[in-house]
Each structure stands twice: as C-alpha cells, then as structure tokens.
Amino acid sequence: MAKAGPASVEFRNVSMRYGAVTAVDDISFTIEAGTLVTLLGPSGCGKTTTLRMIAGLEIASEGQILIGGRDVTRLSAADRDVSMVFQSYALFPHMSVLENAAYGPTVKGLGKEKSREMALEKLALVGLKGFESRYPSELSGGQQQRVAVARALVLEPQVLLFDEPLSNLDAKLRRRVREEIRELQQDLNLTVAYVTHDQEEALAVSDRIIVMSNARIAQEGAPRALYEAPANAFVADFIGDANLIDVTIASVADGRAAVAIGSATVSLPARELGPGPAKVAIRPESLLLSETTGPDSLPGTVRKCAYLGNHLDIMIETEVGELFVVQYGHHDMWKPGTPVNLAFADSGVTLIPPN
The missing domain is CATH 2.40.50.140 (Nucleic acid-binding proteins)
Known part of the structure; x- marks a missing residue:
C-alpha cells in the first residue's frame, strides 16, 4: 500500500464556537510536512480543540483546514488520513497487543494476514517485539503508550496527533518516552501535532511551538526563540x-x-x-x-x-x-x-x- 508520505497542515482563520463560547478564535498557522509542532498552553486555552479539528473530531465553525494542500474542513475523521494517540491510550483491554495494533487495518478490511503483518512491523518499530500476545493490563504505562503509538502508526497516516501523551507517566519515564516519540518522528519523517501543557516537554520535542492563550495564538516559533525572545509577559512566564x-x-x-x-x-x-x-x-x-x-x-x-x-x-x-x-x-x-x-x-x- 504505497502512501503519499507526511503532509503539511494549514489553518486559515479558523474559529470554533460552542454556542456563546469561543474555544478557538481566528487562528492561522502551518505545520510543515515532516516536522513536530507542539500546541502549548494552560487548560482551556483551545489547544485540544485545535488538535481535534485537525483530526476531524470537531468541525470548524469558520475558516479553512488543509492537509497536504487538500481542503478537509468539512471532512469527517474517517475521511482524513490522520491518526490520534489519546491521553488515556484507549487500548482495548480484551485484545492482545497484536490485536490492538492490527485494529485499524482489520476494520478497513485489509484481511487478517496483511493486518497482522502491518501490526508486527510497527510493534517492532516501537520496541515491543516479543510482547504481541500480552494484554494491556500486563504492560507498564510506558509500554501501553507504545502500543497506542504503534496502533496509530500502523496505517501510516499523513499526520499523527498526540493529546497530552505523557500525562499518565511518572517523571523519569516521561523523559524517556518523549525522547522515543521524537526519535520515531525524525526517523520516520512524520508530521506530528503534539498537545501539552508542560513547557519542558514542549521545549524538548518540538521543531516549533505554538503558544496558545485564551483561544488565540500568543506566539509561535522555535523553542529557543520563544525562550530567549518572548513576545509578551504571558509567554515569558509560561515558557520557563x-x-x-x-x-x-x-x-x-x-x-x-x-x-x-x-x-x-x-x-x-x-x-x-x-x-x-x-x-x-x-x-x-x-x-x-x-x-x-x-x-x-x-x-x-x-x-x-x-x-x-x-x-x-x-x-x-x-x-x-x-x-x-x-x-x-x-x-x-x-x-x-x-x-x-x-x-x-x-x-x-x-x-x-x-x-
């Protein structure tokens, strides 16, 4: 199954409203193909809503969303070539590691043998060779996280999304897993949008950071530029x-x-x-x-x-x-x-x- 490879993501004047509440207010940005960009900000700033709009889990109230130059604004999640790793990992407890990883291709009707082959390849990639027959309850938090990543990678999406992927891990493991995510992203040349409220995590993994505050973009740029030249008091105080x-x-x-x-x-x-x-x-x-x-x-x-x-x-x-x-x-x-x-x-x- 030849894939098109990583794709850029572009937001053009995108807003998201729930009744009288504006969750995302007229934001524009570009995630270049093959880069990892973090949406960083405090709770309620609009970062997770933005991620869900890339995924097609929320449909924008206004503006345009393009993936690989194609307008996907009105497309459902199923019609976008995007995978998401949720905060809770959302693994199926009654399925083995292999069955969890093969879930996507199985549902797409690619056949048991092909699905298994694709899942084995991605499990090996995330360092879980030999764990195929285990169940999620028999794995550590870090291993569960890797199963979730393998499952998201198995269909080789154009864009991979992470929603607070490390928040369930202890501090030492968090550092190791964020390094693994970064290495994987670079080795496989993936386009990744990554949401966190942890500024150290954002500085460590990102090519660029988009800092959000009150539904808008406060500043975006390379980690070093944001740290050394914050645009305002909010960014200065939030990053470091x-x-x-x-x-x-x-x-x-x-x-x-x-x-x-x-x-x-x-x-x-x-x-x-x-x-x-x-x-x-x-x-x-x-x-x-x-x-x-x-x-x-x-x-x-x-x-x-x-x-x-x-x-x-x-x-x-x-x-x-x-x-x-x-x-x-x-x-x-x-x-x-x-x-x-x-x-x-x-x-x-x-x-x-x-x-």
Missing part, C-alpha cells in the same frame, strides 16, 4: 521561569535601549519599543551574583537559599521586588541577610511590552 519587572526605557538609539531597572541602568535590544514604561523578563540563570557594585548592577539582600543538587535556588530582596536567581555548579550556600549585587547576563534579559 521569568522575573517580570516594570521598568522605564530612558532612551533608544541604533536599536538599543537604555533601561532603568531600579537604580541599575542596562543596555538591551529595544525590540521596537520606544522610550517610556515597559517590562523586562529576566531568566533566573541570567541574574549573576557578585560582590562588586557598579552602575549596571542592582543591590539586594539574600532572603532564602535552597540546595537542589546541581544548582541553588536563591530569593533576593531588591528595590524592584523579590527576584528569583538560579546558580548552577557547586557554589557555597548563601546565608540569609547577606548583601549582594545582581549583574545582568548578556542573554535571557528581554524587553517586552508593558501590558
């Missing part, structure tokens, strides 16, 4: 930890802004902002503790210090409020009450609009 501080831009020249952060003055990329009030998002690892004072450093006092193995978590009281600092490496503990000065690293200190 950030100290958000109200500041004043004193002047702008040649794309650089002179910014007053309390009594310190620092030079930052202006990011198209002009003089006046703004906010600055500072990553905890971008605040550097030093003994020396200077015009570009902020005086403070250590309030708390916690040892977390490979780093220290430190809370510093300053004139602009309490700031959270992370110090990596083996440093001595800071005693509460110790006066310090905070300098600002070259990266991870970003101007954002004031609201």
Whole structure:
C-alpha cells in the first residue's frame, strides 16, 4: 500500500464556537510536512480543540483546514488520513497487543494476514517485539503508550496527533518516552501535532511551538526563540521561569535601549519599543551574583537559599521586588541577610511590552 508520505497542515482563520463560547478564535498557522509542532498552553486555552479539528473530531465553525494542500474542513475523521494517540491510550483491554495494533487495518478490511503483518512491523518499530500476545493490563504505562503509538502508526497516516501523551507517566519515564516519540518522528519523517501543557516537554520535542492563550495564538516559533525572545509577559512566564519587572526605557538609539531597572541602568535590544514604561523578563540563570557594585548592577539582600543538587535556588530582596536567581555548579550556600549585587547576563534579559 504505497502512501503519499507526511503532509503539511494549514489553518486559515479558523474559529470554533460552542454556542456563546469561543474555544478557538481566528487562528492561522502551518505545520510543515515532516516536522513536530507542539500546541502549548494552560487548560482551556483551545489547544485540544485545535488538535481535534485537525483530526476531524470537531468541525470548524469558520475558516479553512488543509492537509497536504487538500481542503478537509468539512471532512469527517474517517475521511482524513490522520491518526490520534489519546491521553488515556484507549487500548482495548480484551485484545492482545497484536490485536490492538492490527485494529485499524482489520476494520478497513485489509484481511487478517496483511493486518497482522502491518501490526508486527510497527510493534517492532516501537520496541515491543516479543510482547504481541500480552494484554494491556500486563504492560507498564510506558509500554501501553507504545502500543497506542504503534496502533496509530500502523496505517501510516499523513499526520499523527498526540493529546497530552505523557500525562499518565511518572517523571523519569516521561523523559524517556518523549525522547522515543521524537526519535520515531525524525526517523520516520512524520508530521506530528503534539498537545501539552508542560513547557519542558514542549521545549524538548518540538521543531516549533505554538503558544496558545485564551483561544488565540500568543506566539509561535522555535523553542529557543520563544525562550530567549518572548513576545509578551504571558509567554515569558509560561515558557520557563521569568522575573517580570516594570521598568522605564530612558532612551533608544541604533536599536538599543537604555533601561532603568531600579537604580541599575542596562543596555538591551529595544525590540521596537520606544522610550517610556515597559517590562523586562529576566531568566533566573541570567541574574549573576557578585560582590562588586557598579552602575549596571542592582543591590539586594539574600532572603532564602535552597540546595537542589546541581544548582541553588536563591530569593533576593531588591528595590524592584523579590527576584528569583538560579546558580548552577557547586557554589557555597548563601546565608540569609547577606548583601549582594545582581549583574545582568548578556542573554535571557528581554524587553517586552508593558501590558
């Protein structure tokens, strides 16, 4: 059965309404063929509804959805070449691993032998060779997840969808399974749309991230770009930890802004902002503790210090409020009450609009 290979997904001004409630509000984006794009955001932001619209489990109220350049807006789930891995895995408890994996081709009437052959191939691919005769209740959470992935892959869909696929796994297993999903996606050149509310997971697996907030797209881009250059306070705070501080831009020249952060003055990329009030998002690892004072450093006092193995978590009281600092490496503990000065690293200190 020759397949067309991975396909792009495009949303053009898509909205989804349930009565008076707008779950998704006029969103447009493209998932390039063969890439993994994550829809990231808090509960109720519209990410799962968006995924279900790709799958055809929800039909958009407005706008156009294209898969591989073909308009599928009004097509049912059965008429789209898309497979979904659900949060609950949705395995059939009375069926063996092999029967679960062969379910799709069997239902499509491809015959028992062909269905079995296709299922065996995909089970081997996800590392479940030898588990074919087991039942879901005899498998670990990670193994159940792999059966669900094999079952979704068996018909070689143009687009594979994951809805919070790791939320039922413990932290250590989560890391391993997300690496497996990423490797599989890259090895097989799959187009994947992946939904999560876990920003670390999104940073680890994605080619691009679409951050959603209140039914709209807050920002989209490569993981590093979102982390290092958030568009607003919501994105800065949602992707990684950030100290958000109200500041004043004193002047702008040649794309650089002179910014007053309390009594310190620092030079930052202006990011198209002009003089006046703004906010600055500072990553905890971008605040550097030093003994020396200077015009570009902020005086403070250590309030708390916690040892977390490979780093220290430190809370510093300053004139602009309490700031959270992370110090990596083996440093001595800071005693509460110790006066310090905070300098600002070259990266991870970003101007954002004031609201």
